[in-house]
Amino acid sequence: MTTTDPLLTVAGLTVRFRLPDAVVHAVTDLHLDIRPGELVAVVGESGCGKSVLAHALLGLLPRNATVTGRALLRTDSAGSRSGSAGSRTDSAGSRGGSALARGGDGAAPVDLLACPPRQLARQVRGRVVGLVPQSPATSLTPVRTGRRLLVETLRAHGHTRADAPVAADRLAVDVGLDPADLDRYPHELSGGMAQRLATALALAPDPPLLLADEPTTGLDRPLVDHTLDLLRRRCDAGAAVLLITHDLAAAQRVADTVAVMYASRIVEHAPTEALFEAPGHPYSAALLDALPQRAFRPVPGHPPMLTDLPAGCAFAARCDRATPACRVQPAFTGIRAGQVACHHPLEHAELCAEVPA
Structure with missing residues (x-):
């Protein structure tokens, strides 16, 4: 690149x-x-x-x-x-x-x-x-x-x-x-x-x-x-x-890089290898978990209607990490080599514990 x-x-x-x-x-x-x-x-x-x-x-x-x-x-x-x-x-x-x-x-x-x-x-x-x-x-x-x-x-x-x-x-x-x-x-x-x-x-x-x-x-x-x-x-x-x-x-x-889009917004953008090894946004992780070679688990819930988006994080209703802070739209912050828009981004250690050996 x-x-x-x-x-x-x-x-x-x-x-x-x-x-x-x-x-x-x-x-x-x-x-x-x-x-x-x-x-x-x-x-x-x-x-x-x-x-x-x-x-x-x-x-x-x-x-x-x-x-x-x-x-x-x-x-x-x-x-x-x-x-x-x-x-x-x-x-x-x-x-x-x-x-x-x-x-x-x-x-x-x-x-x-x-x-x-x-x-x-x-x-x-x-x-x-x-x-x-x-x-x-x-x-x-x-x-x-x-x-x-x-x-x-x-x-x-x-x-x-x-x-x-x-x-x-x-x-x-x-x-x-x-x-x-x-x-x-x-x-x-x-x-x-x-x-x-x-x-x-x-x-x-x-x-x-x-x-x-x-x-x-x-x-x-x-x-x-x-x-x-x-x-x-x-x-x-x-x-x-x-x-x-x-x-x-x-x-x-x-x-070279992957931008993950959800409900009209890019929620994560990172080098490809980094994103697939350790996604920072819970939605990115859920997408990867849906792959057959991984957990083969569908993303829970449904995306919101684009005519009725919430004021805060649009993924909060489907996310088990959501807190009252997610009622406010998160700004992009740096994580590893990329950027993620999440109040509670995933840490690499958490992902390593979830991925089977």
């Missing part, structure tokens, strides 16, 4: 959805840094706000969303990678690039949350920030074959007419898809094949930052590992990846 300055700094990101009779607290006061060469995994139960995070960064939220905070993207780092695809010609590269994607030394960071929709569409999405969507079947154009979608994407981002078909086949192989399957329409693809095509489309522009929202959905275990290793190799080559997943084994396999 690199120690360079963050490529993306998210500070105080808060997302609310206004309904006729309620407000959904989808993401609350989220802080996160992602550096070049780093893979950060965000994990948690369904409905905790993980996917909303990715969509907020790219301006893909519905009209009833209110977004506050900052998401600063360093365009100098983005530019240094976005033009690195070796198969592009200089003329094609400048034709497919953008002012934001090219960046420049000393360029001021761009706040993704403040970008106008036109700028996000033309200069950010797919160029400097790629997205592997959670539901690829609904994001693929139904009247174009996979090959046409992929070739058009490659052409739009600098590949020549002659090179794009070759690059498309190469990308298909990279994501574990038979190049012959590119000649099918989206409705002719299985869920796993559509997922791999969506991954290839996200990788085609060689973005310096990739948001991978449940990229292994519908894949069998060998293809899950293949996809995870592909993301890891991108980081090793200098890109940054935000992996959103409910698969703790996937996070443990490839992530």
Whole structure:
């Protein structure tokens, strides 16, 4: 994991959805840094706000969303990678690039949350920030074959007419898809094949930052590992990846750090090895205890409704360590190598006593 300055700094990101009779607290006061060469995994139960995070960064939220905070993207780092695809010609590269994607030394960071929709569409999405969507079947154009979608994407981002078909086949192989399957329409693809095509489309522009929202959905275990290793190799080559997943084994396999999200908030963020060996938040420990190779014990109770969150710790109702102090929202404090938002964080000695030999 690199120690360079963050490529993306998210500070105080808060997302609310206004309904006729309620407000959904989808993401609350989220802080996160992602550096070049780093893979950060965000994990948690369904409905905790993980996917909303990715969509907020790219301006893909519905009209009833209110977004506050900052998401600063360093365009100098983005530019240094976005033009690195070796198969592009200089003329094609400048034709497919953008002012934001090219960046420049000393360029001021761009706040993704403040970008106008036109700028996000033309200069950010797919160029400097790629997205592997959670539901690829609904994001693929139904009247174009996979090959046409992929070739058009490659052409739009600098590949020549002659090179794009070759690059498309190469990308298909990279994501574990038979190049012959590119000649099918989206409705002719299985869920796993559509997922791999969506991954290839996200990788085609060689973005310096990739948001991978449940990229292994519908894949069998060998293809899950293949996809995870592909993301890891991108980081090793200098890109940054935000992996959103409910698969703790996937996070443990490839992530540098893991952020645990619960009821719209990140409650713990720590290096992967430290978190899996000695989680600090009781919710993190409960998630790990639910793994088959551990206690195989479900997390007790149910998450609160995002329309009716308590004033204090949202996990208190499910936590056997809760006290009256938990009626106040806990601040982040340092624990081991990471950070945890808990009034009563677990100590390493307690965890060692609970884990069977």
